[in-house]
Amino acid sequence: MTTATQFEKQATEKIADRPAKSGSQLLLESLVEQGVETIFGYPGGAIMPVYDVLPTIPQLRHILCRHEQGCGMAAIGYARATGRTGTAFATSGPGATNLITAIADAYLDSVPVVFVTGQVPSNLMGTDAFQEVDIFGMTLPVVKHSYIVRDPADIPGMVAEAYFIAAEGRPGPVLIDLPKDVANAMTTERHKWRPYPKVKPEMGQSDYISKAEALIREAQKPLFYIGGGIAQGDGVKELRDLVERTDIPVVSTLKGLGAMPSDHPQFLGMLGMHGLKAANYAVQECDLLIVAGARFDDRATGKLDTFAPHAKVIHMDIDIAEINKLRKVDVYLDGSLKKNLEALNPGRSECDDWRELCYSRRAMHEWDYEGAQAKASPGVYAPKLLHDLSRRADDSAIITCDVGQHQMWVAQHCYFDEPKDHITSGGLGTMGFGLPAGLGAKLGAPERTVITVSGDGSIMMNIQELATLFRYDIPLKIVLLDNSALGMVRQWQEVFFDKNYSETNMDDNPDFALVAKAFQIDAFTVTTADEVDVGIDRLLETDGPILMHVKIDPNENVWPLVPPGRSNADMMER
C-alpha cells in the first residue's frame, strides 16, 4: 500500500518564493497552529533535529521530564485537567518503547494525546539499526490512529488530522513517528489533506429517544449508571439536569466520579469491585439501567451475567462499538451524549419506594470514620485522612492518584465536585501514574490546588519526576501512604491465596522524606493519628512542592471487596 491516499494528497501546493522549511520546523509550527502550548518530552538521537529547532519557537513550552513514561503520563494529566489534547515527545527505540505504557493508558481511558517519536532515517528502517524499533507496529493495538511520516510536505496536514482524530468522538492517543531524514529534509511544498470524511451521527434517532423515555416512565426501579464518557462528552450539566428532573438515583464508575457531586442527595456512590454497598445493591435490584458514557467494564460489573439481572438497559455512548458489546441493550442512543441527555425528557419518575430504599441503604452503610480511627489508634487510618484532606482542600482541588489500595480509598472517601477533580488510571491501572499526571495537571491548571495521592509501591515507579518538580518549581502536593507493601496484591494474597505473601513485602523501603529532600523537595513524615491535622495544614499551606509521607498499617484492607469473577451482590467485608 502507498503512504497516503489519493484523497489526502489532492493537490500539492508549490510556491516558488516561499522559503524552504525542514520537517522539524513544519512539525513545530504545525503544533503551534493546533494551539499546543506545552510539550512534555525527552530528547535523544533520532529526534535531535526537532530539539534543534525547538528553541526558535517561543510559543512552545517544553517540560523536560526525567523518563519518557513520565512525559507520557504528564501529557495525560495535562489533557485531563485542561480538556485539551496533550503532547509528548520521545526519541526512537527505548525512548519510544518507554512511551508505550502511557499510550496504552491514554487508549484505555480515552484521553486525547498526540505522541511524537523520533525514528531512525528512512533508509535504515527495517535494518535493525541502532535504537530502531517498529513503534508504529508495536502500538497498533493501543492507538486510535498512527502515522509514519515519509515526506515533510505531509506534516502540516498530518498534524492537523492527528489533533482532530485525538479529540473527536471518543478521544484517544495518536502517534506520529518521524524519521530523522524527514525531520531534516527541506521543502517548499505542502500536501493538502482533505478533512476526514467519516461523519458520526449527532444524536440518537428520535424514535429511540421516545422509546427510552417510555422505558424510564414505566420503570419501578430505575437507576443511572454513569461513566467517564460524561466528562469527555462535555455532558456534566446535561446529566445533572436529567438526573434532577427524573429524580432517579445514580451510581458511577471510577472514571465517572465527579460527574455528580459526591454529596448529591441522589448519588449512591461508586459501583463494582470496591463499590459502595448501596450502589451495588441498587444495581442488582434495579429494573432499568440507564447507562451513560460507561462500558460495562469487568471491574464495574463483576460476573457479567449476574450484573443487573432484572434490568432492561438504555445505553448512551458516542462509540457505537460499545453498544451490545458486553450487554444486550433494549434501546441505544449513539452520537453526542450531551445532546442525548438534553433531549431526554421523561418527566419525574414515580418510584418513591425505590428511592427510599436506595437512600436508606446509603445511610445504613455510611462510613464510621471516628470509630475506625479509634480502632486504628495510635496509627493513622488512611480513609479518614483522605476524607479530611479532601474536605479541607479548596473545592477546586484536583486529586491525581496512583494504583492500588490508596486509589480505591481516594475513590471511596474523597469528595469530587467535577470530573476533572479526579485523575486516575482507570482502564490500564498504571502504577507510577500519579506523580507525573499530577505535575502535568498542575502545569495545565496552575490556578488549582493539585494533590497527588500515591503509595510506596507506585511512587517508586516514577520517583525520578521529583526532579521535574524541582526543576520547574511545580507546587504539587504529594501524600504518600506507605504501608511497606504492595498493599492491594498483599490484600488479595490474604483473602484469595491463603495468606501466602509472595513478594509483596517492602519493609526495606527507603526513607521517602529523605529521598524527596535529596531532590530538594520539602518533605516530612507522619506516623501517628494525632499528627495528621497538623500535617494536612502544612501540606495545604506550603507554596512550593511538598511531600507528606504517612506511615500506615500494612494490614489495613479496602472494603467492600467483590471477589473476581463473582456477582457484585457477593461483597466481602472486614
Added chain:
Amino acid sequence: MTQLQRDKTFEPSGVQGKLKIVLHDVSGTLIRALGTIERRGYDYRDVHCTQRVDGDFDLLVHIEDTGGPSNLDTLCKQLERLYNVVSAEKVGRRRHAERA
C-alpha cells in the same frame, strides 16, 4: 492436556462468519484491520485481499471465534471505528461466493 480455568460466559461458541471490509490504500490499514480481528477474539480460516479500480482494497475474511463475547456486529463496528476503514459488513455464503 492443559486445563484452563475459563469464565464459562466466554467459552468459544464456534461462531463462524465472513466479513467484507473495504480499506483505503493507506500504509498500515490492512495490518490494523487484521490485528483488530485477531485481538477481538477470532481466528482466520481464509483471508483474501484485492485492489479495486478506485484504489481501495476489498478484504474478505472467513473467521471463527476463539472465546470471548463473540458478536460479529460488534466486530464490524470496531473495524469501522478504525481510520481508513471505509466499511465492514457480514456477508452470507452465497453473496461471498459471488463476489469472490
